[in-house]
Amino acid sequence: MVKKSKLSQGQKRLISMGTLLPILPVTAAGSLPKHTELVELRYRVSKGVQNPLELERKEKLSTEVWVRQQEKMGLDVLVDGEMNRGDFIECFAKKINGFEVGGTVRCYGNRYYRKPVVRSRLEWKEPLVIDMWQYAQRMTHRPVKAVLTGPYTLMDWSFNEHYASRETLCRDLTAILRKEILALAELGAKIIQIDEPALASNPDEFSLVEDSIKELTRGVKSYFILRHCYGNLVPVWKKMQRLSVHNFHLEMANSRYSFLPHLKKSPTAKDVTIGIIDSHSRTIETPRQLLDIIRKLRLAVPANQLWLADDSGLKSRTIDEAIEKLQVLTEATTKQRAHIH
Amino acid sequence: MTQISIANIGNYPRIGEDKDQQRYRRGFGHFERKDISAHAFRDVEQSVAQEIIREQLLCNLDEVTDGLIGWQDPISHFCKNVVGIETAGLARYLNTNFYYRVPVIVSKPRMKEPILAKEFQFAQSVSNKPIRAVITGPLTLAAHVASDIKSFEKISDRIKFFTALVKKEIKSLLGAGARTIQIDEPFLPLLPTALPWVRKSLEEIIPEETSAKFILALYFSPLANLWDALQTLPVQGFNLDFTSDGAKLYRAVLEKPGTKEIGFGLIDARSTKMETVEAVAQMLRRWMERNPNRDCTLTPSAGLELLPRNTAFEKLSLLLKVRNILMPSARPETVHG
Numbered sequence: 001m002v003k004k005s006k007l008s009q010g011q012k013r014l015i016s017m018g019t020l021l022p023i024l025p026v027t028a029a030g031s032l033p034k035h036t037e038l039v040e041l042r043y044r045v046s047k048g049v050q051n052p053l054e055l056e057r058k059e060k061l062s063t064e065v066w067v068r069q070q071e072k073m074g075l076d077v078l079v080d081g082e083m084n085r086g087d088f089i090e091c092f093a094k095k096i097n098g099f100e101v102g103g104t105v106r107c108y109g110n111r112y113y114r115k116p117v118v119r120s121r122l123e124w125k126e127p128l129v130i131d132m133w134q135y136a137q138r139m140t141h142r143p144v145k146a147v148l149t150g151p152y153t154l155m156d157w158s159f160n161e162h163y164a165s166r167e168t169l170c171r172d173l174t175a176i177l178r179k180e181i182l183a184l185a186e187l188g189a190k191i192i193q194i195d196e197p198a199l200a201s202n203p204d205e206f207s208l209v210e211d212s213i214k215e216l217t218r219g220v221k222s223y224f225i226l227r228h229c230y231g232n233l234v235p236v237w238k239k240m241q242r243l244s245v246h247n248f249h250l251e252m253a254n255s256r257y258s259f260l261p262h263l264k265k266s267p268t269a270k271d272v273t274i275g276i277i278d279s280h281s282r283t284i285e286t287p288r289q290l291l292d293i294i295r296k297l298r299l300a301v302p303a304n305q306l307w308l309a310d311d312s313g314l315k316s317r318t319i320d321e322a323i324e325k326l327q328v329l330t331e332a333t334t335k336q337r338a339h340i341h
Numbered sequence: 342m343t344q345i346s347i348a349n350i351g352n353y354p355r356i357g358e359d360k361d362q363q364r365y366r367r368g369f370g371h372f373e374r375k376d377i378s379a380h381a382f383r384d385v386e387q388s389v390a391q392e393i394i395r396e397q398l399l400c401n402l403d404e405v406t407d408g409l410i411g412w413q414d415p416i417s418h419f420c421k422n423v424v425g426i427e428t429a430g431l432a433r434y435l436n437t438n439f440y441y442r443v444p445v446i447v448s449k450p451r452m453k454e455p456i457l458a459k460e461f462q463f464a465q466s467v468s469n470k471p472i473r474a475v476i477t478g479p480l481t482l483a484a485h486v487a488s489d490i491k492s493f494e495k496i497s498d499r500i501k502f503f504t505a506l507v508k509k510e511i512k513s514l515l516g517a518g519a520r521t522i523q524i525d526e527p528f529l530p531l532l533p534t535a536l537p538w539v540r541k542s543l544e545e546i547i548p549e550e551t552s553a554k555f556i557l558a559l560y561f562s563p564l565a566n567l568w569d570a571l572q573t574l575p576v577q578g579f580n581l582d583f584t585s586d587g588a589k590l591y592r593a594v595l596e597k598p599g600t601k602e603i604g605f606g607l608i609d610a611r612s613t614k615m616e617t618v619e620a621v622a623q624m625l626r627r628w629m630e631r632n633p634n635r636d637c638t639l640t641p642s643a644g645l646e647l648l649p650r651n652t653a654f655e656k657l658s659l660l661l662k663v664r665n666i667l668m669p670s671a672r673p674e675t676v677h678g
Contacts, residue, residue, distance in 0.1 A: 108431060112356065161612075161613060232432075
């Protein structure tokens with residue numbers, strides 16, 4: 001147990017909510033792979049040849065399997081695994097009035113998504129992530145993160161045919177997501193993660209990110225994580241320190257820890273979740289590799305601020321690969337904890 | 342009288358919504374799982390390239406591309422042919438939401454044989470209009486490649502290497518009969534101080550005596566502040582993206598038209614919103630009034646692969662509709678299909 005005087009601001013917030021985490025908490029970024037049966041069922045429902053109720057039942061079953069698996073592996077902060085989502089843009093667009101699901105575009109390699117189109121003013125239609133988060137949280141005593149795509153990324157990764165400015169589009173999305181966040185907090189969500197992979201795409205627009213995060217978190221007592229991956233944070237890192245979140249989840253394994261020297265030179269007072277598992281590689285990291293990496297990370301981030309995770313969601317891995325990767329993550333972290341206590 | 346050419350200037354969506362238009366995706370999946378050979382996957386790529394060329398020809402374009410179907414992205418396509426470069430993790434490409442795998446120089450790089458000439462030859466063999474050959478420029482390549490070895494840590498060192506690579510590719514393209522070669526440098530507006538390097542590269546790359554036309558394509562960033570300096574570059578023309586700082590760039594081009602050919606990228610390649618034919622025509626009309634008898638090209642602002650397939654086709658169709666208004670002829674052309 002870390003001495004009270006060495007608690008980070010983030011840790012203090014968690015303790016005030018009655019959440020006690022060990023040193024070096026381990027978590028997952030968000031998505032987890034779906035069982036083949038579930039993938040086939042989703043396809044059949046999308047083609048209209050299967051009852052959606054059966055899909056809902058299977059999604060919940062898969063969620064339960066993953067919650068138990070995460071507990072078994074020893075993760076400290078769990079995720080619901082996003083069994084009811086295809087990707088993290090389209091699934092939100094479908095639940096917000098004003099969006100239309102668009103045509104297919106390529107995002108990298110052989111991965112595509114149906115890029116939504118904003119056709120009219122965006123308005124709240126139905127809960128976005130609450131149902132599945134709540135279902136997962138009811139199954140476990142460990143905290144389950146609620147994971148949402150942030151308004152800036154939703155805006156940047158959609159086509160806009162209605163709004164005259166990106167600012168007003170982002171503002172309307174922020175209002176919708178805030179409604180979701182307030183509801184999550186009301187239901188007891190202690191940890192809420194906002195995924196903003198686009199946040200550094202246009203540094204000139206950083207004020208949109210800052211304003212939206214401020215509004216999303218205003219008056220909400222939860223612990224907020226802001227996740228970013230696969231972009232260059234150097235131009236915006238200094239400004240990011242103003243963001244009203246408690247934790248930055250940063251992908252690093254994929255980019256060979258190229259941001260680490262900058263983090264060491266310009267440390268943060270916030271907690272930092274570092275992705276040390278490459279979610280886009282089939283290669284399973286070894287405990288030895290991860291131990292070496294964690295030691296290096298501790299030179300840039302004090303242990304009481306450091307969390308460990310995968311870079312980004314694991315949905316593109318097989319189930320076996322995802323389990324092996326998370327297993328080695330928890331093993332290495334457990335060993336490293338022994339050196340700290 | 343001013344001639345307006347219409348052209349596609351880059352990539353094109355490789356899949357569409359119907360089952361047959363998804364064959365590239367299926368083929369790639371099979372290839373990744375090693376269910377089919379590289380040769381068999383190449384057949385799939387070529388059939389898709391042929392289909393894409395056909396779609397462009399339906400729009401009566403004067404110049405088409407092969408959709409850059411063989412390119413996974415504008416960077417790795419050229420690095421996969423280099424000994425000493427390995428592939429690392431994902432990174433965002435410029436300010437798009439398209440990602441590429443970062444090539445890393447791990448030992449002194451050595452280029453193998455050029456790759457574009459064969460792609461060009463195939464494309465030209467299935468097109469009755471000229472193929473515009475496209476290549477990523479040395480600065481943009483250098484800016485998107487990392488290095489583990491000290492001698493290539495500086496971007497200027499990487500630019501030197503990629504200048505030699507691009508030169509070799511261009512030589513082979515010229516040998517294969519390419520008449521228009523477009524060099525894409527979308528990174529230049531992000532690093533305007535690199536202009537002297539780009540100039541030096543182009544002086545090395547472009548042969549002194551050639552009848553081929555060299556176009557420099559710039560997109561995804563504001564260009565107005567760069568317009569004056571671009572006139573010093575040894576290319577025959579530019580393709581300009583008017584969707585970032587459109588009004589400012591347009592004013593700059595009208596005030597100082599220069600002497601080089603201009604490709605007007607007036608059709609937004611990143612938005613599904615359809616431009617109106619009259620609005621686009623009006624912009625070109627003003628240019629034509631001020632620059633009578635000066636030919637130009639009307640194009641999308643960049644490659645079209647960031648759009649869904651149907652939208653990309655509609656955008657190309659707009660090019661012909663605009664030209665029909667500005668250059669009415671006794672037998673106006675229409676979009677086929």
